[in-house]
Amino acid sequence: MTDLSAAAPSSSPHHRGGASLIAPDARTQARNAAERRFRRFGLSAVLLGLVALVVLLASVLGNGVSAFRQTYVILPVTLEASVLDKAGNRNPDEMKKVTTLGYGKLMQEALIAALAERGIDTGDLKPKEIMALLSKEAPADLRDAVLADPSLIGQSIAFPAFATSRVDGYFKGRVTMDSAARDANISPAQLQLADAMRAAGLIETRLNPGFLTRPDASELRPEAAGLGVAILGSAYMMLVVLVLSLPIGVAASIYLEELAPKNRWTDLIEINIANLAAVPSIVFGILALALFINIAGLPQSAPIVGGLVLTLMTLPTIIIATRASLKAVPPSIRDAALGVGASRMQTIFHHVLPLAMPGILTGTILGLARALGESAPLLLIGMVAFVRDFPAAPPAGFFDPASALPVQVYSWTQRADPAFAERASGAIIVLLVFLLSMNALAILLRRRFERRW
Amino acid sequence: MNDMRLTERAVTQTAKITARGVQVHYGTNHALKDVDVDILDKTVTAFIGPSGCGKSTFLRCLNRMNDTVASARVTGKIEMDGQDIYDPRVDPVQLRAKVGMVFQKPNPFPKSIYDNVAYGPKIHGLARGKAELDQIVETSLKKAALWNEVKDRLSAPGTGLSGGQQQRLCIARAVATSPEVLLMDEPCSALDPIATAQVEELIDELRAQFSVVIVTHSMQQAARVSQRTAFFHLGHLVEYGETGHIFTNPTDPRTEAYITGRIG
Numbered sequence: 001m002t003d004l005s006a007a008a009p010s011s012s013p014h015h016r017g018g019a020s021l022i023a024p025d026a027r028t029q030a031r032n033a034a035e036r037r038f039r040r041f042g043l044s045a046v047l048l049g050l051v052a053l054v055v056l057l058a059s060v061l062g063n064g065v066s067a068f069r070q071t072y073v074i075l076p077v078t079l080e081a082s083v084l085d086k087a088g089n090r091n092p093d094e095m096k097k098v099t100t101l102g103y104g105k106l107m108q109e110a111l112i113a114a115l116a117e118r119g120i121d122t123g124d125l126k127p128k129e130i131m132a133l134l135s136k137e138a139p140a141d142l143r144d145a146v147l148a149d150p151s152l153i154g155q156s157i158a159f160p161a162f163a164t165s166r167v168d169g170y171f172k173g174r175v176t177m178d179s180a181a182r183d184a185n186i187s188p189a190q191l192q193l194a195d196a197m198r199a200a201g202l203i204e205t206r207l208n209p210g211f212l213t214r215p216d217a218s219e220l221r222p223e224a225a226g227l228g229v230a231i232l233g234s235a236y237m238m239l240v241v242l243v244l245s246l247p248i249g250v251a252a253s254i255y256l257e258e259l260a261p262k263n264r265w266t267d268l269i270e271i272n273i274a275n276l277a278a279v280p281s282i283v284f285g286i287l288a289l290a291l292f293i294n295i296a297g298l299p300q301s302a303p304i305v306g307g308l309v310l311t312l313m314t315l316p317t318i319i320i321a322t323r324a325s326l327k328a329v330p331p332s333i334r335d336a337a338l339g340v341g342a343s344r345m346q347t348i349f350h351h352v353l354p355l356a357m358p359g360i361l362t363g364t365i366l367g368l369a370r371a372l373g374e375s376a377p378l379l380l381i382g383m384v385a386f387v388r389d390f391p392a393a394p395p396a397g398f399f400d401p402a403s404a405l406p407v408q409v410y411s412w413t414q415r416a417d418p419a420f421a422e423r424a425s426g427a428i429i430v431l432l433v434f435l436l437s438m439n440a441l442a443i444l445l446r447r448r449f450e451r452r453w
Numbered sequence: 454m455n456d457m458r459l460t461e462r463a464v465t466q467t468a469k470i471t472a473r474g475v476q477v478h479y480g481t482n483h484a485l486k487d488v489d490v491d492i493l494d495k496t497v498t499a500f501i502g503p504s505g506c507g508k509s510t511f512l513r514c515l516n517r518m519n520d521t522v523a524s525a526r527v528t529g530k531i532e533m534d535g536q537d538i539y540d541p542r543v544d545p546v547q548l549r550a551k552v553g554m555v556f557q558k559p560n561p562f563p564k565s566i567y568d569n570v571a572y573g574p575k576i577h578g579l580a581r582g583k584a585e586l587d588q589i590v591e592t593s594l595k596k597a598a599l600w601n602e603v604k605d606r607l608s609a610p611g612t613g614l615s616g617g618q619q620q621r622l623c624i625a626r627a628v629a630t631s632p633e634v635l636l637m638d639e640p641c642s643a644l645d646p647i648a649t650a651q652v653e654e655l656i657d658e659l660r661a662q663f664s665v666v667i668v669t670h671s672m673q674q675a676a677r678v679s680q681r682t683a684f685f686h687l688g689h690l691v692e693y694g695e696t697g698h699i700f701t702n703p704t705d706p707r708t709e710a711y712i713t714g715r716i717g
C-alpha cells in the first residue's frame with residue numbers, strides 16, 4: 001500500500017498529457033511490481049503445500065502399499081475325513097469338535113510331506129520349527145474354510161496359508177538374515193528354507209483381500225490382522241452421523257436462518273454454535289463418556305455411541321455450512337416467491353433450499369469426512385478395545401462393539417511388532433482413499449446440483 | 454383535498470383499497486408519514502416522486518411485503534374491499550395471491566421460463582391439468598409481450614434472458630395468478646421503448662379486469678398510462694388526484710416543482 005502512494009509525487013495526475021501509453025509511468029510500474037510480488041508469494045505458498053502433500057503421500061504409500069500384499073505358503077493338503085469328520089456325516093456341528101490343534105497337526109504333516117516330495121533339504125530344523133514358518137492363524141483359517149464348506153473333506157487342495165510375519169517381512173525386505181540371527185521368533189535357517197520353498201513355488205507373495213475384510217488379530221499374528229471390523233464400525237458410525245446430523249442440522253439452520261426472530265436469544269445460539277465448532281474433539285469424547293455411557297448406559301465401544309459423539313461434533317459444522325448457503329441465496333428470490341403468494345414453507349422448500357443444496361451437501365460431506373478421521377473422542381468411549389467379532393447387521397449391530405479406522409491406525413502403531421507399522425500405513429491409505437472419495441463425491445454432488453443459470 | 458373529485462367519480466368507480474394514516478418506520482427511519490390514499494377499482498394509479506421518497510415502501514405495504522423486513526413497522530389502516538389487511542387474522546399469503554407484485558429489480562426464479570410463470574397458478578391450484586396450465590402460461594406470456602420471443606424455448610432458464618425480458622417474465626408471472634390488484638414497481642426501468650410500449654398497452658388492458666398501481670420515474674409514462682396519480686415527497690403524500698389535473702394544474706408547489714423538473 002505505502003509503496004504505491006510513495007511513487008505518486010513524481011507526476012501529478014492532472015498533467016498526464018503527452019505521456020506515452022507504451023512506456024509505463026512510475027506509478028504503473030510500482031503497481032505491476034506489487035502484483036508480481038503477490039503472485040510469486042502465492043505461487044510459493046502453493047508449491048510449499050504441494051511439496052508437503054507429496055512427501056506425505058510418498059511416505060504413506062511407500063510404507064503402506066506393501067500391507068495389501070501378503071506372503072502365503074501354498075500348502076498341498078489332503079483333508080482326511082478320518083481326522084476331520086470322525087462321524088462321517090459332514091455335520092458342521094460335530095465337525096467343530098476337531099480343534100485347531102487337530103488341523104495344525106494335519107498341516108504340519110502335509111508341509112513336511114510336501115517338502116520331502118520336492119526334495120527340499122530342511123537341514124536340522126525340527127518339524128515344529130518348519131511349521132513355525134506358517135502363521136499361528138493358519139490352522140484356524142483352514143478349519144474355518146472346512147466348516148464353511150464340508151464338501152472339501154476328502155479332497156486334496158492347495159491351501160494358501162499365511163506365512164508368519166517374519167517370513168513375510170523377509171520377502172518384503174523388512175527382515176534380514178542379520179536381524180533374524182538376533183530374533184527369537186525366526187532363525188536364518190528357517191529363512192533359508194523359506195527361500196528354497198519360494199523357489200519351489202511353495203511360497204508366494206500375492207494380493208491380500210483379507211487386509212480389508214478380516215478382523216484385527218492379536219499381537220503375535222500381524223499377518224492375519226485386517227481392517228474389516230474397523231471399516232464396518234466406521235461405516236456404521238458414518239451412517240448414524242448422516243442420519244442424525246443432516247436432518248437435525250438442516251432443520252436447525254432453516255429455523256435459525258429463515259424463521260426465528262432475530263433477537264438476543266438467537267444471537268446467543270449463533271455464538272454458541274460457532275463456539276461448539278471450535279471445541280476440541282476430545283472434549284466431546286468426555287461429554288459422550290459421561291452422557292451416553294455413564295448416564296444413558298449405552299454399551300462401550302459401540303458404533304451408536306461413536307456415531308452420537310461424532311454427530312455432536314459434526315452438527316455445528318453442518319449448521320454453519322447450511323446457514324452460510326441459505327444466506328447466500330439472494331433475498332430477491334424469497335421476495336419473488338412470497339410475491340406470488342407462496343407461503344414461507346413453500347418459499348423455503350421450493351426455492352431457497354434447492355438453491356442452497358450444493359452448499360449444504362458439500363458442508364455435510366466435509367463434516368462427515370472430518371468425523372471419519374476423528375480418533376480422540378472414540379478413544380474415550382472405549383472404541384480402542386481389541387475387537388475380533390464383526391458387529392451384527394444394523395440396527396442391532398449399532399450396539400455391538402466395533403473398532404474404527406483412525407483408532408485402528410492408532411492401536412496398530414502402539415504394537416511392538418514392526419509388521420504392524422506397515423499395516424498402520426496401509427490402514428492410513430484406506431482411510432485416505434475413503435476421505436478422497438468422499439471429497440470427490442462432494443464435488444460431484446455440487447456439480448450435479450449446481451444451477452448454472 | 455381529493456374529496457370533491459372522489460365524489461365526482463364515485464358513480465362509476467369504487468375504492469378497491471383505502472389507506473388511512475399509514476406510517477412506516479424502518480427502525481428509527483420514518484420512511485412514510487401519514488399517507489391517505491384510495492386506490493380505485495379498475496383504474497391505473499401512478500406513484501411518482503423523487504428517489505427515496507417512499508413509493509416502493511408504500512407499494513410494499515399494500516401486499517404486506519414489508520412483513521418480511523424485520524426492521525419495518527407499519528401503522529395506520531389499509532383496507533381492501535372493506536377488510537383490514539393488517540388484521541391479525543389475515544393470512545398475508547392469501548392476500549398476496551390477490552395482490553400481485555412486480556419488483557423494481559427483475560427477479561425470475563432460477564428455473565425454466567415455463568416454471569417461472571406456472572409456479573403461481575400451481576401453488577394456488579388455478580389449473581386443473583397440464584393443458585390448462587399451458588394455456589395460462591401462454592396467455593400470461595402473451596400479455597407480458599414476451600410470448601413471441603420465448604415460445605420456442607420455454608424450458609430454457611428464466612435467468613438466461615436479457616434484463617428487459619426478465620422483467621416481462623416477472624410481469625407474466627404476476628399476471629398468471631390473476632390477481633385483483635397488480636403492484637408494479639418501476640416495471641419499465643429496464644425496458645427499451647418498444648417493450649415499454651407493449652407493457653403500457655398491457656397495463657391498459659389489465660385495467661379492464663383489475664386495478665394496477667405503478668411506480669414510475671417517467672412523467673410521460675405516468676401521464677400515458679394512469680388515470681390517477683399520487684405524488685410522494687420525503688415520505689409525505691403531497692398530492693393525489695386525477696392524472697390530468699396533477700400534470701396540468703397541480704395544487705401543491707412541490708408537485709409543480711417536481712413535474713417541471715426543479716426537484717428530484
Ligand SMILES: Nc1ncnc2c1ncn2[C@@H]1O[C@H](COP(=O)(O)OP(=O)(O)OP(=O)(O)O)[C@@H](O)[C@H]1O
Binds near residue numbers: 484557
Ligand atoms: N429494507 C429497508 N430497510 C431500511 N430502510 C429502508 C428499507 N427500504 C427502504 N428504506 C428506506 O425507506 C425510504 C424510502 O425508500 P423507498 O424504497 O420506498 O424509496 P422509493 O421512493 O421507492 O425510491 P426509488 O425511486 O429510488 O426506488 C428510504 O429512505 C430508504 O432508505
Ligand SMILES: [Mg+2]
Binds near residue numbers: 508509510
Ligand atoms: Mg423504489
